Amino acid sequence: MKPQSMKAETAAKKLGILLDAAPEEFRAAVITRDELAALQADPPEWLETLRREGPHPRNVVAAKLGVSNSGLARGGVTEPITTAEIKALLEAPPAWLVQERATQAAVRAEKIRVADRDKERAARRAAGGGGGSGV
Template sequence: MSPENKPQQMKPLTAANKLGIYLPAAPEEFQAASISRTELDALRKEPPQWLVDLQENGPFPKDVIARKLGVSIAGLARAEITGALTESEIDKLLHEQPEWLVRERRTQDEVRAEAARVKAKDEARRAATNRPQKQR
């Protein structure tokens, strides 16, 4: 006989990260309990209203804020954005385009362009290495 399989449990912070929500804004019962993969899948499949509201309006964790603003998490830190922001606060920043946001978005664009350049160079090098040698 094999031992009974116990469902894998995750901490509330891990589940919140997987759902893209800011844990302190979640209901107390979510914050206090371990969540199984089955429960997480159920929350994704049929989210309760509190989860829908958090995913649409926030407050959001730093990784979601950074993605919505088009900057890095380090860029948020340089701008001294350390707390969670709501959708309306993010929209306000996008509308106002403060100097730090313009600078960080430009930096992020440069980083992405450099990453694409390096990837293309590596792919070209691999393609050249994998070509059959011509016989003389």
């Protein structure tokens, strides 16, 4: 039975690294699930360095800055950036970052509010309260 494999691009996404910053032997490889698991369990030095210092892919940059991928684009961050650049942005946040972090916080708060409302409605239905118009 042939082991399942993936392109290096897919493996890089699963590892949270920027493919272009990985060594050539990784970029040119077809990675099996077992090889990916081994990289995750015991990362080589190059992988640890990439995760620690970057450059990082957009989704990692967005998470570290506490904004959405769209927020990065609105802020003009279109290229991968390093951990040092992320720290600099967090230490002296530009106006766009302050705004995007506030937007992200509002989105999270709204998601929590809706989830709480839905739990409350489900609890009332389970208790036989009904009471809703079924909209």
